[in-house]
Amino acid sequence: MTANFFDQFMTPVYLGIPLIALALLLPWLMFPTPSSRWLNNRLLTLQTWFMGQFTSQLFTPINTGGHKWALLLTSLMTFLISLNMLGLLPYTFTPTTQLSMNMGFAVPVWLATVLLGLRNQPTAALGHLLPEGTPIPLIPILIIIETISLFIRPLALGVRLTANLTAGHLLMQLIATAAFVLLPLMPAVAISTTIILFLLTILEVAVAMIQAYVFVLLISLYLQENV
Template sequence: MTLSLFDQFMSPTLMGIPLLALALMLPWIIYFNPDSRWALNRLTTLQALFIKWFTKEIFQPMNLGGHKWAALLTSLVLFLMTLNMLGLLPYTFTPTTQLSMNLAFAFPLWLSTVLIGMRNQPNKSLAHLLPEGTPILLIPILIMIETISLLIQPVALAVRLTANLTAGHLLIQLISTAAFVLLPLMPAVALLTSILLLLLTLLEMAVAMIQAYVFVLLLSLYLQDNV
């Protein structure tokens, strides 16, 4: 029986218990805890350098009020990047291909940035809903359009992450199936397909890291507009 291509995105279960919680705990097991020693090993040093570079890139153009989010957003990018990369291993599951989970990440953080803007600078936050110099007749329509565009931001964050990872995994599945079918029929074509599959896997690794970075980068931009 031929299974659906989308079966790979179903949450695995063990004795009826979803293993999604176990997959979400893996990043905390993999990464090293901070150490008070002066001389660290190579992996810990690389981890510290990445965190330092990411924090500098994200928070350098931001006001001081947004620097309180440094630990949260840095942890989030490491968390998403790890989940995306682990999903490329055989016999694993990618939790970030689930739209519901990505919405659970995006909506509370986006709502926090909006509430911070409403509390600290309500006039500036509400001014985004109506551009300056708008004709009187267009005011209700523009307010409605800007409100919808504001409310759709967390949905766009979640859908972007889900769609990019889902499309890449589906393409890898299709090409790997084609290489397996062509192997006994046309070995030369199967070899070329396998090379294409290897290149696509490398591209998908880059996409997994980039999408985690873009997710957090857009959140930092929303935060920058409200602090």
């Protein structure tokens, strides 16, 4: 039974086609295409307002040189929210529960921020490896620690997103299974468990959006250090 719970995190294949590829393409078809008209429909207006508010909040503390990343980070957050929300629908698959795919998002963007800092301000970028005023005997140890913490950042980004979504989906399946099993034995307890499941589903919707925001927010903080 325990193995069946984790089957939901395996990449499904149908007719030899990995469905993760379709799941990655689907969100782009759900968003309305901006038009050149003066007045748009409510969905497009809401989408434009959300993008503007998010971009303004994210890039206000960042220097002008980092504003070129606005399109990339805004698109990435919208894409991650869509993938996370997609997994909450019945008979669907959540691509962001795969650590390999999350690392594919995290590593290139993190590496780009590091290379940007080394190219534009190499002294400041290397200065992050050694805090100012460090005693001389501690310099080698602190450089090693800061270097490890620098290279652990993309791993933390990918593991955080994977662990939160995997834990939430697994908990939902456990509670749903418990409610189904308890229904003929203890209906009152089954109904209470169903209410808990409903509240947990609402929480998972919030987690799906918050984790995408945290992912992009941390990348913007790394970018802020290097521009």
